[in-house]
Amino acid sequence: MASFKTVMKSGHPPTLFAAFLYFDFCFAIWVLNGAMGPFITETYKLTPAQTGFMISLPILAGALMRFPLGVLAQYIGRKNAAIVEMSVIMLAMAYGYLFVSSYNEVLAMGVLLGIAGASFGVALSLGSGWFPPEHKGLAMGIAGAGNSGTVLAVLFAPPLAQAYGWQTTYAFAGLTMLLPLAVMIVLAKEPPDCEHQSFKEHISCLFTKDGWAFSLIYVITFGGFIGLSNFLPTFFYEQFAVTKVEAGRLTMLAAFMGSGIRIVGGYFADRMGGIAVLSVVLLAAIATLLWLTATPSLALTTLLFMLCFAALGAGNGALFQLVPLRWPSNTAVAGSMIGEIGALGGAILPNVMGLSKQYTGSFSMGFIGYAAFTAIVLGCLALWQRKWVGSWVGPRGKAMGTAPEGQPEQLRPATA
Secondary structure, eight states: OOOHHHHHHTSOHHHHHHHHHHHHHHHHHHTHHHHTHHHHHHHHTOOHHHHHHHHHHHHHHHHHHHHHHHHHHHHHOHHHHHHHHHHHHHHHHHHHHHHOOSHHHHHHHHHHHHHHHTTHHHHHHHHHTTSOGGGHHHHHHHHHGGGGHHHHHHHHHHHHHHHHOHHHHHHHHHHHTHHHHHHHHHHOOOOSOOOOOOHHHHTGGGGSHHHHHHHHHHHHHHHHHHHHHHHHHHHHHHHHOOOHHHHHHHHHHHHHHHHHHHHHHHHHHHHHOHHHHHHHHHHHHHHHHHHHTTOOOHHHHHHHHHHHHHHHHHHHHHHHHHHHHHSSSOHHHHHHHHHHHHHHHHHHHHHHHHHHHHHHSSSHHHHHHHHHHHHHHHHHHHHHHHHHBTTTBOGGGOOTTOOOTTSOOOOOOSOO
């Protein structure tokens, strides 16, 4: 098994770091309205359903923007696409600071926050593009750990909103983008793994069953992560009557687990196979979600969310170990498409939780529905892997040509 130092030598670590930082700060801005949800709800006296919709709108907008940005990145380069996106984000934050003063304008700001959510496929493809197939899972896990931006948002946004007003927090967020923008310009190098293809070839993943299968899995893993992490500040605030700042800190514990474990998920997917890791983490997610319906204490609820987010984060890393193996020449587009559908699932979840609370008086039905859908996707994964293994991926989801430990490396096929 290759050491971490060996893995880093096989690629370009400065580009990987730039991709991580870019995704991290973009992710933090993407979930700002969720982190400040209790403040916005209190300002405009929103119903649970209105709060759920307000929180879900940036997720929905970001999901819809991911695929177009991924396609653009194939033509102007992933580094250039990232630079353009971060520049536009700073302008959007200026709008939030200067002009948002009503609920409708909060909704419009939610659409602009979606620009930051479009960074996913570009960041992961940029970060992993320099690394060989057998190490892409770890590289994508490191770049994808930028979803730790949720931690930054829920840790810093509530105190800033309380001290200076939640509209002013948009201005602080815009200024922070100067750091990843500078790092991207100075350190990142465009990877050599991009092939010149026609537009039809770039979007071919849209017309394959595997693309939609991956997307359904990502609805569970990433959709659950982004949907719950946006809704948890409101959940803790309403369910346990903690302060708005405390709700953010409790959310931070769960979000930190989900983002950090993503790297571990990618690492074990390289070693054990992405399909095997996905099967385990989906089972773990089902178990924790069903336990949450029992409305346990605040401490146990926080622990269960930490375990659930750890499973979802590992699943994110494992799934994106498989993506570059299935689509080696247009990973940015495939990743953006899968990320788009996954994020759309995350946009549904806050609405489901809000409606569950408003019409049943409890969040339990939201958890039950999410667990049931996860069980269906797990059953489908058992069927899908029969066609995948031996076709474009090795046993349990390892890279083709990866030898078992203790045996010599086999020759890897030229294409996946």
